[in-house]
Amino acid sequence: MFVSRSGGSDGSAASSRGAAARASILHADLDSFYASVEQRDDPRLRGKPVIVGGGVVLAASYEAKAHGIRTPMNGRQALRLCPHAIVVPPRMSAYARASRAVFEIFRDTTPEVEGISIDEAFLDVGGLLRIAGSPVEIARTLRERVRTEVGLPISVGVAGTKFLAKVASAVSKPDGLLEVPPGGELDFLHPLPVERLWGVGEVTARTLHEHGITRIGQLAELGEKGLSGLLGPAAGRHLYALSWARDPRRVDTGRRRRSIGAQRALGRRTRTPEEIEAYLSGLADRLGHRLRAADRVCRTVVLRLRFDDFTRATRSHSLPAATDHGRVIDQAAHTLLTAAMPMIRERGLTLIGLSLTNLDDAHTMQLTLPFEPRPDSTLDTTLDQLRDRFGAGTVTRAALLHRGEGLSVPLLPD
Structure with missing residues (x-):
């Protein structure tokens, strides 16, 4: 699936060209990673609700998620939601091998790779236009390689910032590709639920909902001062910046675990x-x-x-x-x-x-x-x-x- 959200015709042609040069960050995220590896390795599991784990759900296929199963749900509760789900024990060595194979493709695509976890990474492809094509073309090729060489589905978001790229990959799931083009950032972001913002968990979401704020656009309109009054200065400042698609961080290839x-x-x-x-x-x-x-x-x-x-x-x-x-x-x-x-x-x-x-x-x-x-x-x-x-x-x-x-x-x- 490829989705492109367009919008934002109020900028000049020059500013649009400048923004286009910056829309070069990919967020690549393997779909239901553990469960996808199990379905890849056992054809009998394909298209069926699969739970990885026993007492606690470590991963669930999208067929299982359709029944409301989530991680880290109790295993008995998961089976009550979907009695016909197939429970398989985790195989950590298989997941580690699959991750290494996918990251080899990431690093073969660009040297600018920032791993977030074993199943997701940011990639900066801004310098590859003449070599490999546009960011969207690179993302399309990357998805095809992961599918054919490793046998796994992967969703990719393309945007000008890490935050927007991650949101785009999440919205495109499962097995999707979504670009947030320059000028269309707010048209894409503002209709989304506030839970899409980094830093909005259950407690923060409940506070925002109690004040009638359910969409990112509503949060942006409230302003930094209003948000700080609800959530505190640090959280208010952070969420207000994200609600206006402000994220200056670049892909950091030398980042060490904190x-x-x-x-x-x-x-x-x-x-x-x-x-x-x-x-x-x-x-x-x-x-x-x-x-x-x-x-x-x-x-x-x-x-x-x-x-x-x-x-x-x-x-x-x-x-x-x-x-x-x-x-x-x-x-x-x-x-x-x-x-x-x-x-x-x-x-x-x-x-x-x-x-x-x-x-x-x-x-x-x-x-x-x-x-x-x-x-x-x-x-x-x-x-x-x-x-x-x-x-x-x-x-x-x-x-x-x-x-x-x-x-x-x-x-x-x-």
Whole structure:
């Protein structure tokens, strides 16, 4: 599907030509990625409602989404909505291989690629007009290559800013191509629901709806001052700028991850404190390994909890100094968990997550006395070498025996 929204005839020809030169950012997003890989690899699943996951829905095909199934919905709830859905276990290695193949096509299309996750990226194709054609032609070729070479559907938005390109790809789904041409940005953006704006989640959307604001155009008309009164100065300023299609950010090929995280779904069965502590230690071990492999250090440890009523809570702790030591990270995580235990006992726990934020390169870390780099004979280093050589599950904590490490979701390089 290709959709082109036109409009905006009030600008001069010169300004239109200048804007056209800027409408060169693509947002490419694989459709229902995990489920699409399963349908690709098993022809019996094609055209049928597919759920990837068990206790929690990790992904759903568009046929399943048509019944109201969403991620991360409880698996039993999903099957009540669609009893004939086919549930398949996740195959993370297959998704990682598919992602690598797609990103090879991205980088073969242009060197200006900014990965957002394993199934989406921004591409700047502004310098390829004489080599590969217009941005729309490049997007069309990219979609065809992903379809024929990897066997997956992908939606692409084309626009002058990253924000508009991402919105365009979302509107074009599934398996679509949509261009927001220069001069037509507001004609495209303003009729859309406010939920399309980055930063508008359930709480913000509810606040806006309570004041009769359901469309982006209404939000734009309210003005920055009015929005700040409703949502606060920072959110008001951010959403007002986006509502007028203002987004100066360019595709950043050198951007490093600002945080890393992992989580584990626990289901609705009651877990003992010892079990929860074991799962948290497993997450800390996994993240510590990733942190050291990326040659980075963290300053803040964040604990994320989801309760039995699907509400969430976040707790964080900033360390005195940036670190990559597994024991320090694990101790900080357990300090947060201990403080949250009364709330967990009262409300139940269905998911636990851990994030490391305020990341920096390890070589920028201030050394403490004596001034020596990280030693090579630490427990962290030995465990890292074993996991790198023989696999993530080679060495595990005794508390995790018979409980498993949990799913390790494929990620972009840290």
